[in-house]
Amino acid sequence: MPWPAALLPLAADVPDAPASVKEAQESVTEAASFIEQNWATWLSIGLRILLIVVIAAVIRSAVRKALTKLITRMNTSAEAVEGTALGGLLVNAERRRQRSEAIGSVLRSVASFLILGTAALMVLAALKIDLAPLLASAGVAGVAIGFGARNLVTDFLSGVFMIMEDQYGVGDKIDAGVASGEVIEVGLRVTKLRGDNGEIWYVRNGEIKRIGNLSQGWATAGVDVQVKPSENLSRIREVVKEVADAMAKESPWDERLWGPVEVLGLDEVLLASMTVKVSAKTMPGQQFAVERELRWRIKEAFDAAGIRIIGGAPALDEEEEAPADPSASVAAPSALANPASPQSLATAPIPPPAGPRITK
Numbered sequence: 001m002p003w004p005a006a007l008l009p010l011a012a013d014v015p016d017a018p019a020s021v022k023e024a025q026e027s028v029t030e031a032a033s034f035i036e037q038n039w040a041t042w043l044s045i046g047l048r049i050l051l052i053v054v055i056a057a058v059i060r061s062a063v064r065k066a067l068t069k070l071i072t073r074m075n076t077s078a079e080a081v082e083g084t085a086l087g088g089l090l091v092n093a094e095r096r097r098q099r100s101e102a103i104g105s106v107l108r109s110v111a112s113f114l115i116l117g118t119a120a121l122m123v124l125a126a127l128k129i130d131l132a133p134l135l136a137s138a139g140v141a142g143v144a145i146g147f148g149a150r151n152l153v154t155d156f157l158s159g160v161f162m163i164m165e166d167q168y169g170v171g172d173k174i175d176a177g178v179a180s181g182e183v184i185e186v187g188l189r190v191t192k193l194r195g196d197n198g199e200i201w202y203v204r205n206g207e208i209k210r211i212g213n214l215s216q217g218w219a220t221a222g223v224d225v226q227v228k229p230s231e232n233l234s235r236i237r238e239v240v241k242e243v244a245d246a247m248a249k250e251s252p253w254d255e256r257l258w259g260p261v262e263v264l265g266l267d268e269v270l271l272a273s274m275t276v277k278v279s280a281k282t283m284p285g286q287q288f289a290v291e292r293e294l295r296w297r298i299k300e301a302f303d304a305a306g307i308r309i310i311g312g313a314p315a316l317d318e319e320e321e322a323p324a325d326p327s328a329s330v331a332a333p334s335a336l337a338n339p340a341s342p343q344s345l346a347t348a349p350i351p352p353p354a355g356p357r358i359t360k
Helices: 017-081 086-092 095-125 132-148 150-164 233-248 285-304 342-347
Strands: 171-173 178-185 190-194 202-203 221-228 264-270 276-281
Touching: 017 095, 017 171, 017 190, 095 150, 150 178, 171 276, 233 264, 233 285, 276 285
Parallel strands: none
Antiparallel strands: 171 178, 178 190, 190 202, 221 276, 264 276
């Protein structure tokens, strides 16, 4: 069947085969020439990028290994003092371990960010990419993120400085203002406390404006003893000294007492009582237990010595009989004592009638 004339290809539409082959050859030749002219530059850029990446990886690995060795050495030094009275309380292994791990994590993250960030900028510079717009965009994005997450940044920076300055650690009893209790976990953003009633407080590090650490250094145990003003002060001092000497020789008080028990003197003198102040330097966090034990022993010693404590039971040899009430022997007035009173008249006998009596 003959094809319609409209469907037959025109002579102008048929490609020129020799011209197409010639153009393809020219394209291949130009590509080969371009590669031949620029391969050295490409190879140089590739080698430069590879060298930057390798150097960055080596530096990053070396820095991380050095930080790991430093953390291990810190933990080893903490284990060396573990088990002693002072070391077990102030520089315990768990506290030092968490502190060193937190510091090591921060340092590793900062080192990796700086090294890899610098390497990435050097790679972009090697590729002839203009870094000015990129740095400007990064600056604007950093400012926006800083304003949006300023509380998070504040918490993080506060946690970093708290850990690096060793303001407190696991096992310390602190007063953070918003909450108080024993530190059970220290993080870069949140500090976890256990309160006196067992509750757990999550305190943001940025919210802590002041910290009172009750577990560092030493503590003071103070006991106030109220006695009668007539007691002998020299005798009181001797009895307290005997109690303190006996307590300092017994376990576990020999470790909890870090100084002699002292009688500071009279704290208050009143008409009915006087207050004797007793104080002692103790291990941090043990002042309340020492105070309770001191009160117990002083009370027993004073009772044995016959020293009367205000509010306690009186000594047997000092009991005084109350004077007799003179009005106790006086009877209450009676209406019958007055013969003119109606009561007396009512009880008087009836007098016999006057005149002769009639009898049968």
